[in-house]
Amino acid sequence: RMPEGKKLNKKMLSRLISRVPRAAQTARSGLRAYTTHEQLPDEHQMIYEMCRKFADEELAPNAGEWDKKHEYPAAAVSQLGQLGLMGISVEDKWGGAGLDYLAYAIAMEEVSRGCASTGVIMSVQNSLYGGPVDKFGTDAQKEEFLIPYTTGDKIGCFGLSEPGNGSDAGAASTTAVSDGDNFILNGTKAWITNAHDASTAIVFATTDKDLKHKGISAFIVPTDSPGFSLGAKEDKLGICASSTGNLIMEDVSVPASNMLGEPGMGFKIAMMTLDAGRIGIAGQALGIASASIDCAANYALERKAFGAPISKLQMIQDKLAKMALARDSARLLTWRAAMLKDSGKSYTKEAAMAKLAASEAATMCAHQAIQVLGGMGYVSDMPAERHYRDARITEIYEGTSEVQHLVIAGNLLKEYQ
């Protein structure tokens, strides 16, 4: 704020400039920012091309069937592991590919473009499970709970949401009581992706409800622990090939050495993990948006009405333009968030913006793709209806759009204070 009556001088100007959002400082620190696939460095280009090819050849031809049968794509998931896509940003020594989040975001978009269910399985494994174990795990924990997961041999899941609280993550009611050597966990987690295929779950439980969110700790819980069971597989609108269900813990005992990070650090771990997860989900949403655009554009060029392909009609062109604009904008936001994370900078606001923009782009593009296809968009002969159903969840999980708005506003306002 400028003191009244004073004219703008050099000192005040520099103080104002220091309030410029950190993203603009990227250029000065010498960081190159990539905005198109052609600008990407060699490895990222190769990863983009490999994932695209893999998605075209192995995922897209089967996605419809997996969706219809609600069939877990085991063979595809195994291939993801072999390709190194299940531990993209984990260090080589823990079995990962040692790449960055930009590579991950690009890979997520291409894989999801082929099959959104396979995409979410990959995202949960990389960001929600692998992320916290990699960042907060001890070497012993990484040995047991990271290495077999980066290869895709085993699947992990993230247990934060409960029947009583989704957005209200701080109100966790799953409890963890210490008996000296072990923690006894009781409670239920809801809406857990990969629930029915996971060997290990990261479970957030409170050791002291009075401390509210500061009493929450993170635990590594093998799913074959006595007392651990799964609720029925949810019958979802979309991403039907991935399993979603409740994790039920009745006096599940885990050794104290299975606590991830420090006591009371759970909420912070969850929030930091979700920041990264949002880039993954933004990638998934971009894939769904891109698949929708591909479907609509190809159809419009073939389908004739009024004597010409419908791609000649302005109302169709208007839709395609809006779809491309939404998708490209969201992609730039996603790459920005990834590049900020990769350079070690704060990226919470940017990741929220990316996820919000990409998920809204996915639902809009899928919606309009059906519209472009007309009646053909409403039947399962074309993938548009599957994209429509797959897109919807991206505005809900890993932070509803409403929560993303709060995160963005909160971080924005901090810059003015």
Added chain:
Amino acid sequence: MRVLVGVKRVVDYAVKVRVAADKKAVDLSNVKMSMNPFCEIAVEEAVRLKESKAATEVVAVSIGPKQAQETIRTALAMGADRGIHVQTDLRTDQELDSKAVASILSKICADESPDCVILGKQSIDGDFGCTGSMLASLMSVPQCTFAANIDFEKKTVERETDAGTEVVAFPSLPAVFTADLRLNEPRYATLPNIMKAKKKKIATLSASDLGVDLSSGNEVLEVFEPPDREAGVFVETVDELVGKLKDEAGVI
């Protein structure tokens, strides 16, 4: 055994090519380029030989502009050990003909002394399918073209022909093999291998330094699109069909 593999940078197979305005060439501006699909199969075969310990080193060679190095990197990411980039600004889809390519490769082979050369049977831009045979001739070594299966122990190759496959024997190595579609299914480059490819070396040479005649034996007169496919005709009877095949199409 050292295996040398040729990898050509061509227009991606999925691209719908357009003829350039001057009708002298295909329009390559802003077009997606990739490794020739048959070259991918050649690389895959070479890498499998390395994995089965039959080969000790796989060298990937590409001729073309600076971007040909991307094609070599893809070969490295699939498992080749090192690359050789022969730099030229001549268009590899039409200015540099099979004879010139074979001559360049023959010079490279004189330096590298590979025990085995695997090329794609043809490139999807030129589609000449001559390079492998010409190279074998220049090197005075056996050629086994259109290979669907290569058995290095028995020294036999199953070759694709229009009538089916035939098995031929090659007396010795070195020899030149050209890969056909059914030889193998190329792998996807894994992320760890993409990262490893960064550290592998690519040597660069200039085509004009090799003392090889790069002039083309062909002159491109015109490049044009094939005529639009015409609609078919419905016939009522078999006799009518036979009549048309005989009198109009002239095929019986």
